[in-house]
Amino acid sequence: MYAVKAMPRPRSLTPAQLAAAALTVVDRDGLAGLTMRAVGKELGTSTMALYRYVADREELEGLVVELVLDRVDSTPPADLPWPERLRVLVERVRAATGAHPAVVPLFPAHRHRSPGVLRWSEAVLGVLTEAGFDGTRRVIALRGLLSYVIGAIQLEHLGPLSGSGTVTMAQLPRTDFPLMAETAQAARQVGPDEEFGGGLDVLLRGLVAHSDRD
Amino acid sequence: MYAVKAMPRPRSLTPAQLAAAALTVVDRDGLAGLTMRAVGKELGTSTMALYRYVADREELEGLVVELVLDRVDSTPPADLPWPERLRVLVERVRAATGAHPAVVPLFPAHRHRSPGVLRWSEAVLGVLTEAGFDGTRRVIALRGLLSYVIGAIQLEHLGPLSGSGTVTMAQLPRTDFPLMAETAQAARQVGPDEEFGGGLDVLLRGLVAHSDRD
DNA sequence: ACCTGAACACCGTTCAAGT
């Protein structure tokens, strides 16, 4: 007398499959192409089937961000001075997100839901703690690094030095914008790696000075 | 024998009015409420009238960003050491955008079209030049400051320390995230001004160290 | 020239119906 009740029909999808399909769509069609209908088609199911796994389109976006950020390697790099270890951790975020530039605009709004970011933050706090940071200063250092990496990644993909913005800069009237016109020349020779790394250098130097203070 | 040709009917709107109406909508209804229909209604015209002034919804967003960023005061602050002058310029961007937090997500994508940003950049370059920066280092310093301000403003409005993210942090399992749990306590006592200013301090200290180098 | 409203091709999401 088994099966008195109807057997629950097994789910045909996992959240991981859903996230993977959504990321495939974003990589192929851009962020504007990420629609419930497109993801349903990508999975070979109806559009409405997605709502069994996700409350919202926003939650779907959250899954995509999670998938990308969970790939950030957060194992603490050893055998290096602490500023170099911070650099490695920050560069890993850039590497993971750089592989999926179309997802970058979603990053700020959904950052908090990703376990990957939590692990990464814990690793950064570990290095900062060893370097002697605690209390308010440690909070500010973590948030400062996070602000820089978020801003720099967006600038890299939405307004790169190699792009049209620099050309516009170079064509600015020299009477009103002498330094912008001059800087545009130099900007053309700065690659994205040098730009990101250079700015990070400044920030890390600031942290070193900060830790030496008192 | 005047008026051989039909008099061109005068435009009933200016781009400035359009931008102001759109900003009113965004401030009242949020970014999701910014639709062509809503802006048309706000102006008392038909939806389609907007297309006489703007090619696109994207161009409308650009006008909003312009309106907000053009209010950034870019007159160089005098009588201060150069790092303090940079601080004043950066804080002014925060002040102007902080008055319209819903616009913040549009900032990165439309940053380049705003004359206000160009004037601000020229002012920042002026201070950096006086401080002895030139060539690649000047480019990197400008972009680093821009990255920080963009990232920090977004973090402030999309994931503030006072918000739910910090509560989640505090509730994290101490076995896996001992430092996050500990840091959440300190984070609750850091206000947005202290956070933004503290991170900016680190960056400015890094620039000072950078300029002393060689 | 400038403005309008209907219409088209999309969205996300609700809901009743199927298995």
Add this chain to the structure above:
DNA sequence: ACCTGAACACCGTTCAAGT
């Protein structure tokens, strides 16, 4: 339980028609 398709209330934008 889980999945489906029709339907609803929106979008941005095209186009023909009005003044």
